Each structure stands twice: as structure tokens, then as C-alpha cells.
Amino acid sequence: MAKIAIIEDEAAIRRMYALKLKFSEFEVCEAEDGEHGLVIIEEHKPDLVLLDLRMPKMSGDEMLRELRSTAWGEHIPVIILTNISKAEAPQTLWHLGVSDFIVKANSTPQKVVESVKSILALAN
Numbered sequence: 001m002a003k004i005a006i007i008e009d010e011a012a013i014r015r016m017y018a019l020k021l022k023f024s025e026f027e028v029c030e031a032e033d034g035e036h037g038l039v040i041i042e043e044h045k046p047d048l049v050l051l052d053l054r055m056p057k058m059s060g061d062e063m064l065r066e067l068r069s070t071a072w073g074e075h076i077p078v079i080i081l082t083n084i085s086k087a088e089a090p091q092t093l094w095h096l097g098v099s100d101f102i103v104k105a106n107s108t109p110q111k112v113v114e115s116v117k118s119i120l121a122l123a124n
Helices: 011-023 034-044 060-068 091-095 109-123
Strands: 003-007 027-031 048-051 078-082 098-103
Touching: 003 011, 003 034, 011 027, 011 109, 027 034, 034 048, 034 060, 048 060, 048 109, 060 078, 060 091, 078 109, 091 098, 098 109
Parallel strands: 003 027, 003 048, 048 078, 078 098
Antiparallel strands: none
């Protein structure tokens, strides 16, 4: 069973994606900000990370930069799951190995699950 980490500050959104992924037979771990996200990723070693960009304490792009600087987080696939457009996103994201960029308002939870499955299939 593949393990997915959801790093999202809005609890209702985080729970919605967690529930959808669990129904799709994924194991899920969750964090409400980038700092806690790094802790759970190191602890749980997920197969993929869903990462919001705008969060308190540590933004998603800051967290991704930290994640990529570690041996345990260097190659984990990351899907950016945010409500800002690609044009508004920090340009550094593209140099940090983002697997997909999904705008929450323009997608459904099922499409997110499909992206997760597709990226995990490519990784194996």
C-alpha cells in the first residue's frame, strides 16, 4: 500500500483529500504546515507528497527546498496542490523537482487521486 503525505493548512481540505485517498486504498499521513510536514515525511517516508504552497510557519516552497536538501527527501515525488496559478507560484519550484501542479479550484479530488496514481506508476 503506497503512503501519501498531505501537507495542507486548511483542515477541511486536508481531511477531504485524506478520505478520498484512503478510499482509494492509500495510507495517509497529514500535517498542517511545512515544519510539521518535514517531520512526518522523515518519520513516515511517504511514496508521494501533496503540498500546499501558502501555509503558516513554513510555506510549501520553503518546505520543498528543505525536503530536497535531505537524503531522505531528495527524490520523493511532490504534487503541488494549491489555489494559486502557475504564474503566481515561486519560480524556484520548477528547479526542485515538482511532479505535477494542480490548482484546487480547477480540479476534483478524483483528479488528484488519478494524478497520484499516475505519478506513482511512473516512479515504479
